Amino acid sequence: MRIARFSIDGNVAFGAVEGEKQDELVLDIIKGIPFADFELSGTKVPVSKVRLLPPVLPNKVVAFGRNYADHAEEMGNEVPDAPFAFFKPATSVIGPGDEIQYPSFSQDVHHEAELAVVIGRLCREVPRERVKDVIFGYTCANDVTARDVQKREKQWARAKGFDTSCPLGPWVETDLDPHDLTIQLTVNGGQRQLGRTSEMIHSIEDLIVNISEAMTLLPGDVILTGTPAGVGPLHVGDEVAVTIEGIGTLTNKVVKRG
Secondary structure: OEEEEEEEOOEEEEEEEEOOOHHHOEEEEEEOOOOOOOEEEEEEEEHHHOEEOOOOOOOOEEEEEOOEHHHHHHOOOOOOOOOEEEEEOHHHEEOOOOEEEEOOOOOOEEEOEEEEEEEOOOEOOOOHHHHHHHEEEEEEEEOOEEHHHHHHHOOOHHHHHOOOOEEEEEEEEOOOOHHHOEEEEEEOOEEEEEEEHHHEOOOHHHHHHHHHOOOOEOOOOEEEOOOOOOOEEEOOOOEEEEEEOOOEEEEEEEEEOO
16 A cells, blocks of 8 residues: 555544546545555546645654665775664655755765655564564655765764755555665656665665664654665756655755845
8 A cells, every 4th residue: 555644724644545647547535544454535637636744754764774785886985794774854855846945065965765664653663573563664866965075074963964955755655575676766857876675785684673772763764774785876957756666756946044
């Protein structure tokens, strides 16, 4: 099931996405929230009539770096022996169609296409055999990074945590095998990144076991699983699109920060 979060006439709701052709998609509005038992209302609205929002509002975004060997190599980094985590704040999250604001303190902002895992229940110290039970679903992400700031400041809080640096969407796919999916990213229609989730060094199970040993994960929290090779610069006016097999396409435009 594809579950979107959207606004219409000033109201925010969740809905199940139905249909295949983009111009024919409709939302069956959900009674309640999707992290608990819910029912479909039967009230349907065309996707074209709503504004899609970030599919979740995470308490935290836990991101893992250098989880594809080819990306680590292109950046001149060694592959870490254990998962390498950092955080993006909730204020970095934007949705499909929202604008990525080029930060005033950087001159070298890069795109990073990633598979995002959405947590579905409160959990801690998750055993490997139970990881699937705590996952709500999967969505597309772009770990937008101020590369010059990342290199200069060594720690990544500003470089990866600035406002609008975490586009998510367009919706959450709850019924998906995530282990061998195509990930691609285009800028203005030209392909920049192309990889498969099977190329991850540390699996989704590894990542959730690792981070849940240290902290409690809450429903709606997001885990970013790393990016394949091909990262590169974004400029004001660019349109960047992340497409993941079985999920869909997340598109955002880069604008000058106002």
